[in-house]
Amino acid sequence: MSQTFIGGVHPDYMKAPQIPVTVITPPAQVVLPMAQHIGAPCKPLVKKGDHVKMGQKIGDNPAPVSAPIHSPVSGTVVAVEPRPHPLGDTIMAIVIENDYKDEAEFMEPLTGEELKDPEAILRRIREAGVVGMGGAMFPTAFKIRGGIGKVDKLVINGAECEPYLNGDHLTMLNYPEQLLKGIELVRIASGVDKAYYGIEVNKQDAIDKLNSFDPAKYGVEIVPEEVKYPQGAEKMQVYAVTGRSVKPGGLPSGVGANVVSTRTCYAIYQACYEGRPVIDRIVSVGGSALAAPVNALTRMGTPLGYLAEQCGGFVRTPRKIVIGGPMMGICANSFDAPNIKGTSGVLFFTEEEDRHEEEPHCIRCGKCIQVCPMRLEPVFMYMFYSKGDLANLEKYHVNDCFECGSCAFNCPARMPLTHAFKTAKLMLQAKAAKEKAAAEAAAAKEAKK
Amino acid sequence: MNEKKERIILDVAYQPQVRTAVSTRRLMLDVLIALLPAVAVGIYQFGAHALLVMATSVSSAVFFEWLYRKFTKKTASIDDLSAVVTGLLLALTMPANCPAWIPVVGTFFAIVVVKQLYGGIGKNFLNPALAGRAFLLASYSTALSGTYLVPRGLKNAVDAVSMATPLSALYGEGSMSGLYTVKSMFLGNMPGAIGEISTLALLIGGMYLLCRKVITWHIPVSFIGTVFVLSLLFGKGNMGQGAYAVYAVLSGALVLSAVFMATDYSTSPVTLKGQLVYGVGCGILTVLIRKFGSYPEGVTYAILIMNLCSWAIDKGFRRHQFGVSKEDIEAEKAAKKAAKEAAK
Incomplete structure (x- = not known):
């Protein structure tokens, strides 16, 4: 039986995991806001005119709640100035002119004993700029560190309950083994024996695929969950998987649980096994302004307008740009705002999706x-x-x-x-x-x- | 392309960016659809009279709604269909042979006084249709509760134009004419208000509302269940208690009211626990009024009285938020108790 929580809704899912991943050609200029996480914003480490390589660290902050930012392309820094941020506001950003050479400068992959050492893994997670890529963008190393000793149930979030989003589903299908290895790293870093991977059963093919790679070998147990929004919310996820209810005002760690998202685990795999920092991700691009949805493997810092062009361009005039899923997603107010680490989806909505009422009257239906x-x-x-x-x-x-x-x-x-x-x-x-x-x-x- | 994009003005609406297709209008439309079987039975049994009463009631309700909003310079609200529902519900509680001006007076009271003066849809604390009916009952009782047309299904058996309803027969003599069997009452072969006679037709409508998730089962089931159980306990006259309990459910306006009136959103509690309490309250009051009151039927006043209690019920039966365990509740209670004792 699949597990779940009380309440919730069933929006139109509009998912398109059957569409293969399209690799988006990086834009001529990438824009990297210095705040792509909750916590202290990064300080630029490069200045105008500097040449940077792909994967080079370009922003950092020594504060504990922070995560560095890396260049997703190789090229030249053309500006360090405030630019529009996808979640509103204008904040300091580094603009890099792409030389289309993709000269990479990644970290050394972790090897042997390092892959078993929690401290080495945590250091790498931080250095690679890994944040909660489900959308919360909380620095992952800090989160895991805070749970050590307190957390006995590690929950991996594979619900992907928001409509339109396919990134987690596709990661499970395309990189099952890497994903399980990533979860194993999180499990080792957290100091627990087992990780519970909650996945909604609308991703049965992904569950089957992961099961065929013997998750038990990595200390992972897959927990099928009912398809219901907001199954992927931390507290709902912890309740569905462990039966524990986070107290009002509390955090999951208060009941000995920690939740890490699917895409974050994959980023941790990349960071540790490949030395690759967070420089790209699958962004689900959709909405009725586009002809068809696209699962776009997109470099960080790609302006949203450019992304739309690469995804076939507008067939209808968009009325709003939604960052993330449509349930919790926030509207961007500029086509020039780039995608960032937490951007799981970019939706170009028209009047078709709009169901608002100018003068609403509560009818007390409950x-x-x-x-x-x-x-x-x-x-x-x-x-x-x-x-x-x-x-x-x-x-x-x-x-x-x-x-x-x-x-x-x-x-x-x-x-x-x-x-x-x-x-x-x-x-x-x-x-x-x-x-x-x-x-x-x-x-x-x-x-x- | 860039130039074109510049001209696009982007909305920055707050989440969620998508919403359910079910709107207020859709809910009201569902209620109207659910009433169709009862409307059909009413027209079949009472003919053109019934149709006239319903048409007058609905059109006057919509007219008053439109007029009031126009007159007070508020946004038009007839699109939400709630006035149509009120008008139709009021008509369904009327005898088919009532004068055509009666529903006009009733809808005026329902729409203007009960609903719009308090701010329109969702703001009224009494069910407009029932309040309209109560107003008419108090003002024109003979036109409303005197005699009822003989339904088409009984014309061969009864040599009269009009007759008393089974419920008033029950109220008077405490015995039932042999004309009314459980089957005839269930199917709607009895005199009564246009919409209340066929329990079957009303249950079909109720099932539709449940399936469409317009209502939950809590109010109708607790309401009808309470009436049944209490009637079973009390009994009446020379009838067997079991038979009386069945008649108590089938003979009057109970099913119509429990399914369509007591479930009115703005006048019933919003929490499921509260709805159960509310339904039981409606049931108890109905039985008490029927047994001790001066009217044969008690549901109208029972529901109106419970309408007034909805707010208190909602406050008294709040649910505990996520993460609050039974132990937490116990601990809180104990702490309160201790504080009280310490104060002493």
Whole structure:
């Protein structure tokens, strides 16, 4: 029986794993934002005019929560300046003119005992700039290190529950052995005997393929999961695989679990066995503005407009660019923004996908409640939100909402629920910060006396 | 190409970027589809009268909705079909021989006073159709609950134009005419309001709503189940208790109301636990009103009273969020208790 969680929705999956991977010709100029992870942004290590090789480290930050950035092409640095970031905003980026020679400068692959040494693996994971490539972009080495000693259940995320996305599925099909080796490395680095690989059963071919490579040999057990969004959310994944519920406000490591995504494990394989840093990934390109979806093996830093051209160009005028899957994906506001490490999909949507309502009216049907994986009550949370009632929002646990979008997806009235809760959480944060500052000021005043 | 792209204005909408195809309008349309079998039985049994009442009710409901929104300069809302549903539901609770102006008065009260004055769809706290019916019942009781047309299926057996419904017969003498068998009531061969007579037709509609996930089973099942069990316990008159319980379910407006009225979104609880409590409450009140009240039928007032309790039920039966275990709940309770005792 396949495992799952309570709640969730079934969006139109629109998956196209049968389409083979297309290798996208790198653009004439790549743009590499210095923030491609959660944590301290990188500082540029190169300057205008420098010649760089493919795989050369071009940005880094010694802070613990950070990950370096490498050049995906060889060529010349033509600018170090703020550029549009796919998740909005304009931030410092390195622009490299591609010389199309692809002169590589990778790290030495790890060998022999190094592949069994957690410290060596973790160092390599960091040096290769590996971050959570499912979309969260949390520096992986830091995450694994934080779980050592606490984590007894390592969960590998192969749900890929977001519509349109095929990257994980294709990685499983095309590189099963490498993937299992990558998981083994994560398992060794985490100091556990076994990794549980949760995969939704709409990828049965991938499950069969992985099973044919004897996952037990790598200390991996495959756990088939029901096809349901948001199966791939950390807490849902941990619950489905281990039966443990992360406490409100807690992290998976609080119940002895850590979740690492499929593509991250493959990146770790590449880093350790090939010495290859994170410089490319499969990006699922789709949406009704394009003639057909493309599974594009894309170098980091490829501008989205260029990517669309390489994927056949627009047959209809796009209305928005969605970065990631359509459920949790955020809109990019520029065709010049590049893809980054966490970009699992780029969707060019037109009016066809758009189902918004100018003046929505909640009909109190409660369909939001039935699907919330966190078992919250969005209908009331929204009501408190529209009244600006922060106290009740907190009482109704708005902070437990991780913005999966299930409630808003399922809302027949098309209420902007997820947006409201995101705003509410920011308002609560601001309020807490204000109160803290006031308390500190009062304490300082007291101390002066 | 670059120039062209510059001119494209990009939306930066917040997630999710896709939404279900099921809209408010679609839900209302599903309710209308689910009512079709009952409408068909009503027309078959009572003929053109029934059709006239339904047509007047629906068109006046839509007209008042349109007029109010126009008059108050609010966005038009007749597209969502909720006014059509209200109009049709109100008509289905009317006898086929009621004067045509009766539903017009009823829909005015339902749409304007109950629904729109409180802000329109989703904001009303009473079921508009039922509140409209209650208003009519209080104002024009003879036109509404006096006599009912003899259905086509009973014309050979009864030599009259109109007669009392089985439920009022039950209320009066506590015995049933031999005309009403379980089968005839189940199929709709009995006098009564246009839409309430055929349990079969209503159950088909109910199944459709369940399959389309428009409603959940919680309210209809707990409502009808409670009425059945309580009637079984209490019994009435010289009938066997089992027979009385079956009649209690089939003879009146219970099934129509439990499936289509009590499940009204904006006036019923939103949590599944709350819906069960609400259904049981509706059932208890129905039986109490039928047994002790001055009306033979109790569902209208039972549901309206429970409508008023929905908000409290929702507050009282909240669910625990993900990650809160039974032990956590126990611990919280214990802590509260300890704090109380410490305060003493």
